[in-house]
Amino acid sequence: MELLLHRFDLRLRHTFTIAHDSRDVQQTLIVELRDGALSGFGEATANPYYGITIDRMITDLGQVRSQIETADWSSAEALWELVHDALKTNPFAQCALDEAAHDLVAKRAGKPLYAHWGLDPTPIPLTNFTIGLDTPAVMLSKMQEMPWPLYKIKLGRGDDDLALLRLLRQHCDTDRGPVRFRVDANCGWTAEQTLAYAPELIELGVEFIEQPLPAGDWVGMARLCAESPLPIIADESCIAEADVARCANYFHGINIKLTKCGGLTPARRMIAEARQRGLSVMVGCMTESSVGISAIAHLLPLLDYVDMDGSLLITNDPATGVTFDYGQVRFADSNGTGAALIN
CATH class of the missing domain: 3.20.20.120 (Enolase-like C-terminal domain)
Known part of the structure; x- marks a missing residue:
């Protein structure tokens, strides 16, 4: 198992404005869990309103890298529990990892995730x-x-x-x-x-x-x-x-x-x-x-x-x-x- 992290700047078609924020670019982190020929992908965006940056997500995920890559977790739910104490102050990072785990587990089963x-x-x-x-x-x-x-x-x-x-x-x-x-x-x-x-x-x-x-x-x-x-x-x-x-x-x-x-x-x-x-x-x-x-x-x-x-x-x-x-x-x-x- 290998944890790979990919950062991207997403360019918005139009300036996006809500009551407390306005932006033209959205930074995002895509997490990849690679297991042999299979890869699972998940994502979380940076969000200044919640104090979440790409660097913070990378740092926090780095702290649980060894658990992710070496532990014997058979389900996405098991991985979520395994790293939750370490990531409970950064739900964005946990989200990206959890999505990747669900994607990978469903691919191992040979099914779409909903199935x-x-x-x-x-x-x-x-x-x-x-x-x-x-x-x-x-x-x-x-x-x-x-x-x-x-x-x-x-x-x-x-x-x-x-x-x-x-x-x-x-x-x-x-x-x-x-x-x-x-x-x-x-x-x-x-x-x-x-x-x-x-x-x-x-x-x-x-x-x-x-x-x-x-x-x-x-x-x-x-x-x-x-x-x-x-x-x-x-x-x-x-x-x-x-x-x-x-x-x-x-x-x-x-x-x-x-x-x-x-x-x-x-x-x-x-x-x-x-x-x-x-x-x-x-x-x-x-x-x-x-x-x-x-x-x-x-x-x-x-x-x-x-x-x-x-x-x-x-x-x-x-x-x-x-x-x-x-x-x-x-x-x-x-x-x-x-x-x-x-x-």
Whole structure:
């Protein structure tokens, strides 16, 4: 077994802006677990908001290299447990390693990962395409550049948000049918604003509101959970496994990010617990390449919603994997996650 680390700068098609960040390049680390002729791949991106750099991930993974390369682990879950104490402060690094382990184990079994898990890949939810914050004209042009049946619109500017959605709604429906919206306020609204906006958001074809309030505003979120006519989905309020139980009393659903929770292994546990607690489940991405996006794809049979457009937002994808047809995810015709680095 050999641990190989590959760092890349992913160039974004457009400047990507949310309420607390704006960037043109996304740094990413791809982990390769090479076992003879087989390689498993996983990925995690740098994230200054969470204090994660590529160098930090490389350093932390280097500290567990000998365990990874010499220990007799037979499952991805066993490897996750083996290194968790060392990587518990760096879930991004653990995520990349865990994805690579799941990919490799499924390839050893000669199956796509979803089949190795015993899942049926039909039917599966459509992925949205994300429109980052910008001027109304630029956001409209991004939509028109990428016709899609389902958009996630980044908001959070307050009083201008409804006017922006009205503009986008006027120009988005196509001959392939009506277009739906999801909105992500990135903690930028108050409870009063959210409740005031919700009736018109329904008229504008919005399916749900993602994290409208700051993560610490539990009083406001309790009010929204009780009063909002639209589902409220947790993002910043649901980072790790322990957050699922608390979110059950404050949200209608959760958005799981593999990099934040530590990979596919804990994500599957979070999904199971969310179902037990009556929560809907979404998995989101962090502008990964086709490596990270392909890992997400194998969770699709377990999900209500998915946001896995990261590879569509970049111009220099270093890998191949799942592809997309107007929101529909197409699995690669190969074992494991289907991801492979481009030589």
